[in-house]
Amino acid sequence: MNLIALEFRKHRVLWALLLLAALLWVSWMIRLATASSQLGALAANMGFLAVLAPAGLLVPVALARSLNSEARGPLAFLLTSPRSGWLHVGIRFFAAFIGLGLYYALLLGLSAWLFGRSGVDFQPWLAVAVWGYGMAALAAPTIMLALVYGLLSAAYRPGKAGQIVAVAGFFGAVGSWSWLVSEAMKLDWLPLLKAPHVVVSASLMRYFGWGRDSLDLQPMFESVFKGVPTAPLFVGVLVFVVFYLAAAYIWEEVEWA
Amino acid sequence: MNVFFPVYAFDLLLLALALWAAWLAWTRSRAPFIRVFATVAALLWAFSIAASSWRTYKLGAGLGTASSISSGLTPLEGKTRVCSFCYSGPAGGVYVVAGAKMSHGDYTISRAAHYSLRFADGSVRLAGRSLEPGCYEGDAPAGTRVEIARAREFRLEVGKEASCK
Structure with missing residues (x-):
């Protein structure tokens, strides 16, 4: 628990800014949606x-930067703690994943609410599934790649070899x-x-002049794509696992001090 | 001149960077896992650059006539001295020379190919014969010359799919 709190504290400015932006936006959208036009709120929502x-994306960038600066700075000896690389990498990933998860849950939740109010009907689990x-x-793979x-x-x-190797490795991975x-x-x-x-x-x-009756988007989608592919999901999990293993091995091998 | 030359030059630059990185990754580390991981990742990048370059080459080879644009041999050779809103290069399945206003142009169809030639106004000679404004379609033998004294809304297509439609 301490380690997770430390992770959040290290990037507190970034997290605070993201939270502030999200909350400001949520309160503004709720005000727009309840006080004035639904569609105006929806349009503003899509723009924001x-x-x-x-x-x-700032979160993975901050993770990569902090790893780099911690290894160079005067506190580099702290990285040679007796804790294992698995734990170090896992905690960094976990904190970022939780934070980003909450952030995107807020964004998606509000969007789903606005869509629902504007007259687009879907099952509530759809937002959770997306x-x-x-x-x-x-x-998950993006955060791991940044690590x-x-x-x-x-x-x-x-x-200076590190930057060149890291850039090439990153693009190779992507x-x-x-x-x-x-x-x-x-x-x-x-x-x-x-x-x-x-x-x-x-x-x-x-309202939009598209027709007179309500329209179900499912048949239109299925006529083009057949269904929602699960391949990116499986590949994402695979890439996450492989890069978690790699990051933990690298941590164990590097002589930090 | 190969139309994709800038793309190849950039790919070559990236390839050099990737290979340099692979070399650095292998030589500057003694830690076995990092060394292998970083080298493999850099080589994977080099491979993906080469693959994308190959896709660019295939794209070029599929354009225009059977001759490959990528080999540096476009189906059309020549140039226009004065030209406004011009384009020359691959466009869909054909190789095109087009311009809103052109003058003093001289092109040679370098190998036997199907062509279409269209212009709205001006004087254009095809294989030494003066043409009225309009659209002409046909098969040209290698070495056919297209001379543009001046032309408006000129469009010359060379390739299997060239047509007046």
């Missing part, structure tokens, strides 16, 4: 999501990850999830 969702899919397929980057760039001290996803998408024995029913209400359809 385009800024707030990528802002989560959150879980994104966290497992995208967030591997930071560890690699710190591992080749002294000298390249193999995307190759794995594109290959796994071709495997037909991986299950396809059924596309969810998302029904745009008749009033919304009339």
